[in-house]
Amino acid sequence: MEQQSITFESVQDSYKLLQNLGASPHLMQHVKLVGEAAELLILQFQQLDISFDSDWIRLGVVFHDVGKILYPSELIKKGNEHETAGEILLLSHGIDPKIARCCRSHGQWQQIECDFEELVVALADNLWKGKRNTELENKVLTKVANMCHQDYWNIFIGLDSGFEKIAAQGDLRLSRSITT
Template identity: 35%
Template sequence: MPSEALRRALSDPGEPPLRPLPDEVAALLDRLAASPRLAAHLRAVHDVAGTLADWLEKRHPEVDFDRKATLFGAAIHDIGKTIHPGELSGPGSAHEQAGYELLLSQGIGEKRARFARTHAAWGEDVGVEDLLVSIADKVWKSKRVEDLEQLLVDRLTVASGLSPWEVFMALDDVLDLIAADADGRLAFQARHPVDG
């Protein structure tokens, strides 16, 4: 049974309303006695990743990506902060590899566990799913990272045959809409304690 604070972080609807985490992830957070703040953060990023996946399916149906993997990746990307809780409120990257190894130890396959590593180390060799998780992990709080966004624009330009400018403008529009709700997501996360 999760702590009361963790249960609230997993079930509080939020404002704006946030999607619930997948049951598998909620159960994992409970087993690991995760911080309610971490659960709230994962919900915010997961929700933004869902919005990006919705946009991608509508705007670029020609792009082959794994929606379910994207949403799972967003829901677990910072799971290593259960091992490195200091990185919940401070800088650090030790949680990335630790999260990957933790997920493997919990029976999560490498293909899904990778998001714990790739969410902060994107590059030419990562998939669209990884880029969506990385962008969601930035824009949920209204942070924009030009190099990261350009990687996604490049992939979508090749897949769609549209001009880079058209792809950029459409992505920029959806990211601006998502960023407009950042204060609500930040307030949601702040309502949930680091210790719980």
């Protein structure tokens, strides 16, 4: 028998599940800070009047690093063991496979085909701390240009400055990050 996927009424509900799964205060703060960057991206994309699932992006942000519950050292050191482990953990708790896949896609967007929402989660996970990633940004910009049926460079002009504003606040968000 197929397991029914869990649904969430709000981002707060997803935070509660994350805490129930054993998320540390550090992980909770991280997803909230990434969420701040994601909200700014969502606002930019809404101004373009394109169709996308902002609620999915919010859930993806909350759950993208859930595997760090099992690999807590990856909260402070580079590593990707949390990616597959997170997807498996979420699937075992009845989370929609599309959302669970975000655990992998936020870090493997170069190797796997990602939809727009997955790329936005990956982008927020970079920009929150002030990091710009040209390759990732180009993928997002190309998708947006296709969604808007507009020229890439017209889209670039508006969105690149928005990405820079988000990244420019990275030091402030990092100063609110828990480091231990």
